[in-house]
Amino acid sequence: MSFETPEDRRYLESHEWALETNGVVRVGITDFAQDELGDVVFVELPDEGDAVTQEEEFGVIESIKAVSDLYAPVSGEVVSINETLFDSPELVNDDPFGEGWMLEIEPDDAAEIDDLLSPDEYESQIA
Template sequence: MSFDIPEDRRYLESHEWAHEDDGVVRVGITDFAQDELGDVVFVELPDEGETVSQEGEFGVVESIKAVSDLYAPVSGEVVGVNEALFDAPELVNDDPFGDGWMLEIDADDTAELEALLTAADYEDQIA
């Protein structure tokens, strides 16, 4: 099976993606992760203003098959939360790299992204 792995993002081994734009890092889970989870029924996310640490837990995604912790790709302050997911968690399945994004972090240091997997590295990991 072939999964969408956009080249313009970095990836955690735990299947989160990160896309940086002007120091703000948008975060979600990968196409592979949503496929493995099955139908997402609940997403727990931090509040705006909370701080997260790189590779620290920031929330939970629950599906009909499993409950998985979510990990932050960078350290910083949460400046945006996709509140649409509270009423429509299936957006994570339908569009994991678009409408299914989870949070936005004002990164303390965007250089942390360099430590994450490239699209090619991530593709090798899930192969």
């Protein structure tokens, strides 16, 4: 099975993606991750203004099959969360790289994103 892996993002081994735009990093989970989880029924996210640390837990995603921790791709301050997911967590399944995004982080060190997996490296991991 083939999973979408957009070339404009970087990836964590734990299946989160990061997209840097104008100094802000948008975060979500990958197509592979949402497929593995099955139907997402609940997402727990930090509050705006909270600090997150690279590769440490920032929230929880719950599906009909499992509960999984979510990990931050970069360290920094949460500047936005996707509140739509509280009422419509299925957006994570329907559009993991678009409407199903989770939060936006203003990174402490923009170079941290370079430590993440490239699309090719991530695809090799899930193959």
